[in-house]
Amino acid sequence: MQASAKSAPFVLLFCVALFLFSLTLQFDFPHAPGRLGPDVWPQAILVLLMLACAIGVVRNFLVRPPDEAAQPAAWSVGDEVEVPSRYMLVILGFALFLIYPVALEYLGFLAATFLLMALFMWIGQWRSPLGVLATSAIGTLVLFYTFRGIVYVSLPLGVGPFQEWTVWVAQLLNMR
Amino acid sequence: MQDVLLHLLDGFMTVAQPVNLFVLMVGLVLGLLVAVLPGLTLVMGVVLALPFTYKMGITPAVILLTAMYVTGTYGGAFTAILFRIPGEPIDVPLLWDGYAMAKRGEPAKALGWTLLAALAGGLVAAVVMVAASEPVARLALTFSTPEYFSLVLFGLASVVCLGGGSQVNAFVSLFIGLLIASVGVDGTYGTDRFSFGFDTLRDGIEYLGVMVGAYGLGEVLLRLEKGFTSPTLEKLGKIETRLPSPSEVAAVSGTFARSSILGIVIGIVPGAGATIASFLSYGIESQYGRRRQLMGTGIPEGIVAPQAAATASVGGAMIPLLTMGIPGSGATAIMLAAFMLKGVQPGAQVFLNQPELIYAIFAAVFASLIGMALIGYFAIKALVKVLDLKEAPVSAFVVMFCFIGALAARNNVNDLWTIVAFGAVGYLFEKFRFPIAPMVLGCILGPLAESYFLTSMISAQNDWTIFFTRPVSLVLIVLSLVTLLYPLLRARREHASSI
Numbered sequence: 219m220q221a222s223a224k225s226a227p228f229v230l231l232f233c234v235a236l237f238l239f240s241l242t243l244q245f246d247f248p249h250a251p252g253r254l255g256p257d258v259w260p261q262a263i264l265v266l267l268m269l270a271c272a273i274g275v276v277r278n279f280l281v282r283p284p285d286e287a288a289q290p291a292a293w294s295v296g297d298e299v300e301v302p303s304r305y306m307l308v309i310l311g312f313a314l315f316l317i318y319p320v321a322l323e324y325l326g327f328l329a330a331t332f333l334l335m336a337l338f339m340w341i342g343q344w345r346s347p348l349g350v351l352a353t354s355a356i357g358t359l360v361l362f363y364t365f366r367g368i369v370y371v372s373l374p375l376g377v378g379p380f381q382e383w384t385v386w387v388a389q390l391l392n393m394r
Numbered sequence: 395m396q397d398v399l400l401h402l403l404d405g406f407m408t409v410a411q412p413v414n415l416f417v418l419m420v421g422l423v424l425g426l427l428v429a430v431l432p433g434l435t436l437v438m439g440v441v442l443a444l445p446f447t448y449k450m451g452i453t454p455a456v457i458l459l460t461a462m463y464v465t466g467t468y469g470g471a472f473t474a475i476l477f478r479i480p481g482e483p484i485d486v487p488l489l490w491d492g493y494a495m496a497k498r499g500e501p502a503k504a505l506g507w508t509l510l511a512a513l514a515g516g517l518v519a520a521v522v523m524v525a526a527s528e529p530v531a532r533l534a535l536t537f538s539t540p541e542y543f544s545l546v547l548f549g550l551a552s553v554v555c556l557g558g559g560s561q562v563n564a565f566v567s568l569f570i571g572l573l574i575a576s577v578g579v580d581g582t583y584g585t586d587r588f589s590f591g592f593d594t595l596r597d598g599i600e601y602l603g604v605m606v607g608a609y610g611l612g613e614v615l616l617r618l619e620k621g622f623t624s625p626t627l628e629k630l631g632k633i634e635t636r637l638p639s640p641s642e643v644a645a646v647s648g649t650f651a652r653s654s655i656l657g658i659v660i661g662i663v664p665g666a667g668a669t670i671a672s673f674l675s676y677g678i679e680s681q682y683g684r685r686r687q688l689m690g691t692g693i694p695e696g697i698v699a700p701q702a703a704a705t706a707s708v709g710g711a712m713i714p715l716l717t718m719g720i721p722g723s724g725a726t727a728i729m730l731a732a733f734m735l736k737g738v739q740p741g742a743q744v745f746l747n748q749p750e751l752i753y754a755i756f757a758a759v760f761a762s763l764i765g766m767a768l769i770g771y772f773a774i775k776a777l778v779k780v781l782d783l784k785e786a787p788v789s790a791f792v793v794m795f796c797f798i799g800a801l802a803a804r805n806n807v808n809d810l811w812t813i814v815a816f817g818a819v820g821y822l823f824e825k826f827r828f829p830i831a832p833m834v835l836g837c838i839l840g841p842l843a844e845s846y847f848l849t850s851m852i853s854a855q856n857d858w859t860i861f862f863t864r865p866v867s868l869v870l871i872v873l874s875l876v877t878l879l880y881p882l883l884r885a886r887r888e889h890a891s892s893i
Contacts, residue, residue: 242587253856255585266569270565307621311618315611319807339786342789365802368449369448369449371798
């Protein structure tokens with residue numbers, strides 16, 4: 219990796235730390251003489267973070283990186299096959315994670331979980347429609363029964379027809 | 395001593411109660427399963443089990459997590475040795491000699507060495523844990539905030555330096571963790587820090603959310619990037635374990651002793667865990683062992699060293715958790731969360747005032763080791779079959795356990811955003827080679843460090859020399875400095891010798 223590319227996270231973090239440091243100067247609290255305020259601790263951490271980022275950047279530009287090909291990775295298992303990265307799968311998977319909390323509130327646990335599991339398995343390259351649907355349906359019901367019926371976690375019911383449906387399934391499974 | 399044994403006997407009686415025994419068995423099997431599956435790590439498994447403990451009493455809850463923790467350091471050895479699939483990072487050193495021994499036609503013997511190493515290392519550490527905890531708890535009672543601050547500092551220094559990889563990256567990760575811990579309304583002044591008007595952030599960021607997100611969702615995203623292409627078993631042949639003879643064991647007794655002691659010490663150091671113990675122990679055996687030239691060719695020392703140290707680290711990590719309330723590893727951090735969810739803050743007071751709870755945990759460690767050995771010897775073939783499962787559905791369930799775990803902690807849907815955000819952070823950290831452990835430990839120990847620091851400064855009228863004028867605090871600060879400087883000095887020496 220290029221030194222500039224390797225330094226990008228450090229530069230970004232340095233800027234964020236600088237911005238947060240400026241916020242600590244505006245913390246509103248009653249100043250008591252001889253007592254440290256709530257700004258001191260985050261300020262100390264932010265200064266250290268900026269320092270570490272600066273060292274990271276300097277290291278990337280000034281220090282010659284070791285020959286990565288010549289050095290085995292710390293956790294190398296030997297002759298493993300390199301699998302190409304598929305970033306589109308990551309983006310799709312992460313998009314599902316982002317949608318789930320929203321879907322949970324409107325669709326309720328049953329519908330949202332069924333959809334998340336089914337879509338996630340499909341994105342995860344499991345190309346068996348029957349397997350995906352059956353696993354999602356059974357998995358959702360098992361999770362619903364386990365956490366609502368046994369562990370008593372208050373799982374979201376959803377709104378409108380989804381709420382009615384969730385309550386109906388709960389009654390069907392002999393849950394409160 | 396007699397008191398300790400009587401308490402321990404009481405502890406065994408508690409563990410033998412039907413509910414606790416059932417929970418222990420479940421924990422043993424789950425611990426082995428998460429260790430066997432390459433997509434699930436030991437810490438992740440303990441994280442995923444946490445929501446199941448919400449409605450349990452504190453004793454069965456901690457017994458469940460303890461059993462998972464103990465067996466989680468062992469189960470992955472089977473897939474590492476037999477199929478060259480390390481279920482855990484802990485198991486990677488086992489590939490070098492364990493798999494080599496199996497390939498030479500002695501898989502049963504390699505598994506036998508692993509079983510014996512895990513059992514011996516675990517039992518030695520459990521005995522040390524029982525013997526040392528009470529004196530440490532009494533010593534901890536004499537500590538004041540400067541000592542506690544220095545102890546936390548030592549833990550933070552250790553996690554940076556023992557983790558391997560780039561120290562600068564580890565520092566960045568640690569400072570991010572400490573910063574995350576400072577988000578929310580400050581407890582002393584009521585000042586809003588970095589909440590940007592969001593109510594969720596005003597309550598602070600729970601370290602549980604950070605752990606579940608970074609370890610759980612982050613790991614799932616990493617595996618999804620590879621299209622869930624974990625190796626699966628093509629053929630499940632004959633799997634059996636053959637224990638080595640007493641004379642063979644005697645020949646490597648030094649390795650057993652060294653690795654067990656190292657595992658205990660690494661476990662006690664806040665921040666270091668089984669993975670570090672495993673790698674470090676293998677490294678020491680490769681450098682100083684009697685047959686160091688043969689390491690990597692399939693010799694027993696290469697199996698015993700990492701396995702004994704990994705399992706021994708469990709007993710070691712329990713000591714700071716139960717006597718001072720400071721987690722020594724990722725798994726004990728989850729156990730700390732389990733304690734706190736039940737309204738119990740582990741530490742010297744709990745140790746001395748609720749011995750029945752503490753000794754039940756000690757007894758659970760012993761019982762888990764025995765159970766682990768029995769399952770490992772007789773029933774592992776059935777457990778290894780989980781490798782036949784497709785990774786996509788397993789990961790879908792992992793994702794769901796992450797979400798439900800985060801939801802169940804406070805019944806707040808907003809907490810899901812925390813784990814989603816830290817899922818992305820965990821993924822990016824791995825991509826840019828920033829270690830996750832320092833960030834997580836920073837989140838856990840950050841509030842303690844800040845509180846101890848500010849209280850010390852108030853009591854000393856802002857005289858910072860308070861940390862250097864108290865002997866225990868001074869020793870811990872010196873140790874922290876040595877821990878921080880040692881890798882730099884070593885790198886300098888290696889650089890000089892290479893010229």
